Amino acid sequence: MDKPLPCTLCTLRPLPGFKPAREGELAFIARRKVGQLRVRAGAGVISEGGADDRIYTLLAGWAFRYKSLPDGRRQILNILLPGDIIGLQAELLDAMAHGVEALTDVSLCVFARDMVWSVFRVHPALALDLTWLAAHEERLVDDAILSIGRRTALERVAALLVHLYKRAVASGLLDGGSVPFPLTQAHIADTLGLSVVHTNRTLQRLRRAGLADTAGGRLVLGDLRGLRRVAQYWEQPAPPRPLF
Amino acid sequence: MDKPLPCTLCTLRPLPGFKPAREGELAFIARRKVGQLRVRAGAGVISEGGADDRIYTLLAGWAFRYKSLPDGRRQILNILLPGDIIGLQAELLDAMAHGVEALTDVSLCVFARDMVWSVFRVHPALALDLTWLAAHEERLVDDAILSIGRRTALERVAALLVHLYKRAVASGLLDGGSVPFPLTQAHIADTLGLSVVHTNRTLQRLRRAGLADTAGGRLVLGDLRGLRRVAQYWEQPAPPRPLF
DNA sequence: AGCGGACCCTATCACAGGTTAATGCGCAAC
């Protein structure tokens, strides 16, 4: 639990990727932020199947959603960046069907337990925003299925790198031509349904081709257009997103 | 366009899998049903990237959501059964990121264009139900990612069959120990990220093991428990779902 | 009856990607 940042001073909201808050709604949200939580890199935020029914917003840092099979094989569903909501599914459905783990040290805004229902009751436009976020996350997952199911390893890795690069840039993380990249090769493998060894081979092909480099915890794209072509990745416009 | 069924006489709602409507809400929904649409097996309901912003509920028949790569490889994201909503993402995000195609002849309830927003404005509890459906669909997609990314072909096919069997039963389709099964092996392949040939091999392994048979457009599970074990599939409780 | 088209099935071959195991490197702990 670290020093809470009041929502009125939110460092995320001014970013170009986020929609400005409407009249009165920011205050409404601020009133329901009950604290702030810090989680260390590698630690769990929500455990698979757990019944933690709090709602969080990722304020700073990276995390990921995952599911696993009984025998331990793990699949990462989705990478979470600042502004993403955590725990909405658990609130709506009854149990959490997936776990969430911090990739870097992470700060989370913690919201009151009745947050969701009160949003729906008193601020329909905000409720629509919440549903927008859910639909948006589903779209990401849809894209992931397409990758894992139908792209080759090389295409998958290329598509993931382009995708994460874009999102990191939108989160204001671009610095000197590169963005932070806290995923290990094991994370990439778990995201793309590959083995670690083959992920390594594939990253090297991209590196040697001058397309992308993930060394030193940072991601540099040497040739964005070329990477996109390799990935068969076509741009989707990204409208500003709501923030809680 | 066939003879519209009034929502008050809905054939789906009485099924045990669906939540009864609350006071006043059924009338509200009924008022916004503007028609009924019939789509032949194999025809498209919504085209990928299309801007059709209407909302449908699948009233009868099977359909599926899919995405494809520029070069034609196709991935099925999700099988749709009666009660599923179609077009919610297009309404919220701006374009439809996926297509929808009918698997059998299909009947759809067509809703007024302002349906979503009016639900949020005047019936918060219904709005929450809508979001519940979105979260529930995302859960299905999460499960699919886990399958495609981390299960072997045999496990994938087994898991899919168990899953569809369960859903078909919940839709009241069980008849004499089997349920209808309108997917061709090509559909299964596109759902699981496999080739048609390997899908065929795998189905036969299951058939010879006495676990499952998909012949003749019907699905018979010879040994549900055994199939679950093969699939590493653990049951999730299915609470009754809302219906529009 | 004959034809064509879906769909299912089988066999063979090739290769992408998995598995296992060992090495190296940087870095924190002591």
Add this chain to the structure above:
DNA sequence: GTTGCGCATTAACCTGTGATAGGGTCCGCT
């Protein structure tokens, strides 16, 4: 400075799955 650990890297080998090609059956159409 040694030890240990996490992560990236390589190599050798193996296998699950894909690609291609063909045959069979059923069914609707003319």
